[in-house]
Amino acid sequence: MLVKSEGIVLRETKFEETDKILNIFSLKYGKIHAIARGALRPRSPFIASSQVFSYSEYTFYKGKNFYHISQGDILDSFYDIREDMNRLLYGTYLLELIDSSIVEEEPNEKLFKLLIKALSILSNMDDDFLKFVISFEIKYISFLGFRPFLDNCVMCGKDVINDKLRFSIKQGGIICENCSNLEKTSRYMDGAMLKYLKLLLYTSLDNLDEIKMPKDVMIKLQDILVQYILTCIEKDHFNSLNFIKSIEKNGGA
Ligand SMILES: [Zn+2]
Structure with a gap:
């Protein structure tokens, strides 16, 4: 048939x-x-x-x-992705994210549309790759069913105080000061990082220009998100991301 x-x-x-x-x-x-x-x-x-x-x-x-x-x-x-080193590197990473996580013969329309949209935006992109990638990552993991809990403490449900919060990869969300004593593997996060993470989750990939955020916040957020994604999908690394990191270490693409 x-x-x-x-x-x-x-x-x-x-x-x-x-x-x-x-x-x-x-x-x-x-x-x-x-x-x-x-x-x-x-x-x-x-x-x-x-x-x-x-x-x-x-x-x-x-x-x-x-x-x-x-x-x-x-x-x-998507020929234009191949025309530029950064587009190709990050595009390859997006495909690896999808390839290593989706279940065979299980459709996911939201994720499919996200990928197509991301690749068309990437085709015309010349800078701000990291912000774009983080926004993709947080949407992607949410559409896979692992949206992190970002409103109040994922462990006890209480409000978190901005300068006393942490992110628990194991629990999948932010945690308050009290609970961070119980969850020793949680990662540093602050109010600004949380604010940007929510913005990147809720802003469409084609409106990311509206978000101006410091580079160090992007780096810290991506680090947390990649660890979170790897934990959710039970992998220990992404080849394409390691390759991007090795290039950056040697002076950039
Ligand atoms: Zn708590």
């Missing part, structure tokens, strides 16, 4: 002589493994629609082990 869905290629792997196996995040079927037969042949009709970042309307049929792509019509190749 032929089925159709929009999808975006998260990862491609060469398979046999001329085929590719693609990890596709599809709107209707969630993450699927799909084989593009002959995609590595020079005149293959799948050349464009089988590249990482390609956003296409796919026609599949389901085989024994894989979905098989019978047609792929490009909606957006």
